[in-house]
Amino acid sequence: MSGSGSIITVLDMFGARLPGDLAFSLSQCGSISADHPLAGEIAAALGGKAASLPYPRRQDFMWVTLAPTAEQLRCVIEDLRCWVLPSFGWESSPPIVSDGGPAGRMGALLLAQSPQGYFRWHSRPADTDHVIARLATMRAVIAQAPARLSQLRPTLEMLRRQFTLGLATGDRDMALQAIDEIDQRQLDTASNALSMSIRVAAAFGDDQAIVDHPQLDNLLSMRVPQRVIESVLLAHHAVFLADLEAAGDIKAALAAYLPLHDRLSGLAGHPADDADTGIVRMAAYDAALAEDARRLHLLADRFAGDTVVAALVASPPPIAPLPILEPAGQPAPETEAQSVEPAFGEPLQPSVAELETVRVAPVAVTAEPALPLGWSDVPALVATSAREPLAALLQHAALMPDACDPGDGDFLIELLTDSEIIADTKKRAQADQVLTTVIDAYVCEERFPRRERLGLYETVLDIWSSSRALSTDPIDGQLLLTMADALLRLNGHLEAAVATMITRWWEARPVRSRLAWLGEALELLTEQSSAQDYLGLWYAGAGLINVDHEGFSVADRYLWYRLGRRLGLDGTATDEALGVDWLPLHSADDPLLAAGFRKIAIVSLHERAAREAAAQIEDRTQAHVVLVTDHAAGEGTASAATADVILFVWGAAKHAVYRAFDKVRDRLEYVQGTGSASIVRALERRVRAAGG
Incomplete structure (x- = not known):
């Protein structure tokens, strides 16, 4: 409640009207005895908490209950209705007086202390002592009540969903919490738990954590998703080779790859046409060390613009060649075949059949046999409770998402609008698992958002905005905003459709927790x-x-x-x-100002929101704020790396930019969301965490 002087004035007005041993005057005595019947209520009022005070009238006692916030007022009214009302008192009509209520000095003072309104109720004079005793007991019991803790232990599927949404929305802590609980309760296989750890590190650009992972070699000996393999390759490339390549010293880079060869040999395999540059170069180093000229020339022809691959083709490796590792199940070529292989530096024109063979999975991941089922079969599989075929399909999609084309996601609409599936608890759980797998496979990927997946994103947003519309879990709402932002970035003409889904989400549950x-x-x-x-x-x-x-x-x-x-x-x-x-x-004790920042960086592709955040941060901190809107490391990221704190807008930055901050990761603060408030909120969170 506001102003200690004002509350003392209010209390004295009540105390002066009370009879006998209930009377008191704080302005004269300065304090009140702990033995006073109303000591608990008076102390609560002085401490800025909800309190009830009696006002004697001719026929009854009118009680006024004050609270500094609407939430506290609601809680104390609920408590009074459990402990006092209606057994020992009754409510006024109307019970709550707000700004529109009676005027006068007393009313104005009460509303100053309880700005959202005060609660009026009555008791008989004969019951006054009993009511006061009930209030004291109520306050004592509530004070001793233990904090309410949920006894619900999330299932593996619930934790997988938490992990997936954490990755999709950039909530690193949520994803890590899911992994920790899965580990502690041993709910999943070791390879799956390790893969999840690698994916979190990759999603947030922590290459060093991947390279130094103590169980990485064990993980690579298992069957793991293709994107985990790619994350491992990219991390090793960034940590050990990227700087040497940037300096143009390809021979030194090849030498640096040599001690990594035992761990990574064969993982790069034959990269896809749209593979990351780092993956392509790791494949080229692997081929060069093995003197696999055919594979190296294929890479040079398919990725003709890559200078590192071209340099490796032009110059033989300066170190002893390593044996060529053949894919499992394929016989080694005959001696005659080896003799016709071109030497390093000679051009090679592959046949169409050979070009097709380079699209197979890396050696470390055994290729799945072609599945007769696809995403379009999912509704029928769920409807008929065909668990094993469904599990096989979802596993295949998790291992190799691009091998299972989801199209525009029409199967999701069919699945999650089927009344029989929705009404059946087990089938609905399977349908939710399918939706989680789709989000995991096609939203939690490094290249998100991809223009060719626009139709799928529209479907996911539509389904999510209807199936989760009553949720007040912040992560559910954040996923909706993540998908909405992706659609608007890919096609601004979808604004009306996105606005409809946002409105639907709000109107389904327009509550304070969603503000x-x-x-x-x-x-x-x-x-x-x-x-x-x-x-x-x-x-x-x-x-x-x-x-x-x-x-x-x-x-x-x-x-x-x-x-x-x-x-x-x-x-x-x-x-x-x-x-x-x-x-x-403006406040001189603003915690952002007290933190003493001199330079703050904001890394985001949403320039307007970043500028608005920068203006507010500069105003509140008096620090110099730099904006980085680059798609890759450069002068902007070099400047940002010298800042006291780097606000990295996870959902609106390119993965390549991460590598500029490898050596200053302790100064990175990930921003969940892309708007200006999200950016400033992240800085406020960092200051609180530091005890500022």
């Missing part, structure tokens, strides 16, 4: 358009905010004010909708 999400959603939409079509959503959120300002960060407050202005409202209208005390004043 932070709604602010981010409106910022995303107004990045594309300032259409006043979104003003209704803004007013819906502002109405809830005006009821109770408690719990909003400074970043959230600036965001909602700025959104109102962006949607065409003037300052007066915005203040009236949000509340006149909504926008915070």
Whole structure:
């Protein structure tokens, strides 16, 4: 409750009216005895907590219950209805007095202490002592109540979903928590748990963690997903070879690859046409050390613009050749065949059949036999409870996502709108598992979002916005925003469809816990358009905010004010909708200012949101803020690497940019979300974690 002087004035007004041993005066005594019947209520009021105070009248005692926030007022009313009302008292009509209630000095003072309104109830004079005793007992029991802890232990599927959503939305802690619980409870195989650890490290650009993983060699001896293999190759390339290549010293890079050969031999295999440059070069080093001229020339022809591959073809390796490793199950070529292989430096023109063979999986991953089933068969498999074929298909998609073309995801609509499947608990669980697998395979990938997957993303967003519409779990809402952002980046003409799904999500459950999400959603939409079509959503959120300002960060407050202005409202209208005390004043004890930052970097491809965040951060910290909107490492990332903290917008940055921050990873702060509020919120989180 506001102002200690004001609350003492209010308490003294009540104390002066009370009879006998209930009377008190704080302004005269300075304190109150612990033996006073109302000591608990008075102490609570002085401590800024909810409290109930009696006011004697001719026929009864009227009690006034004050609370500093709407949430505390709701809680204390609920407690009173359990302990006192209606057995020992009754409520006024109306029970809650707010700004529209009676005026007068007493009413104004009460509303100053309980700005969301105060609760009025009554008791008989004969019951006064009993009511006071009940209030004291209620307060003592509630104070001793243990914190409520959920006894639900998540299943393996629930933890896999948590892991997948953590990766998809850039929530590193959530993904790691899922892995830890799976490990501690031994819910999954060792190879799956290790693969998940590698994927988290890869998703957040921690190449060193992959290279130094103590169980990496064990993992590579098992059958693991292709994307895990690629993450391992890219990490080794970034840590050991990339700097040498950048310096143009290919011979030194080849020598640096030599001690890695036993661990990585054969993993690169024959890269796909759209493979990362690092994968292609690792395949070339492997072929060069093995003096596998045919494979090296194939790589040179398919990736003609790669200077490293060209250099390896032009110059023989400066070290002893290693034996050629043949794929499992294939006989070694005859001596005659070896004799016709071209020497290093000679051109090679592969046949069409040979070009087709380079698309097989790496040696370390045994190729799956062609499955007769595809994604289109999933609805029938779930409907008929065909568990084993479904499990085989989902495993194949997890191991090699690109080998299972999901198309536009029409099977998801068929699956998750089938009334018989939705009504059956076990079948619905299988349908959810399918959806999680699709998100894991096609959203949690490094190249997300891919233009060729646009139709699939639309389907996933549509299904998610309807099937999870009642969820208040922040991670569910964040996935919706991740998918919405991807669609708008790929095709701005989808704004209307995205807005419809965001509106559907909000209107399904327009509650206070979703206000932070709604602010981010409106910022995303107004990045594309300032259409006043979104003003209704803004007013819906502002109405809830005006009821109770408690719990909003400074970043959230600036965001909602700025959104109102962006949607065409003037300052007066915005203040009236949000509340006149909504926008915070500049404070000398702002924790961001106290942190003493001199230079802060923001790495994001969303320039407008980054600039708005930068302006707010500069205003609050007095630090110099640099923006990096590059697609790869360069001068911008070099400057950012010298900052005190680097706010890395995970969902709006290219993976190649990570490598510029390998040596300053302790200064990276990952931003979940892409809007300005998300960026500032990440900085606030870092300051809190540091004890600032």
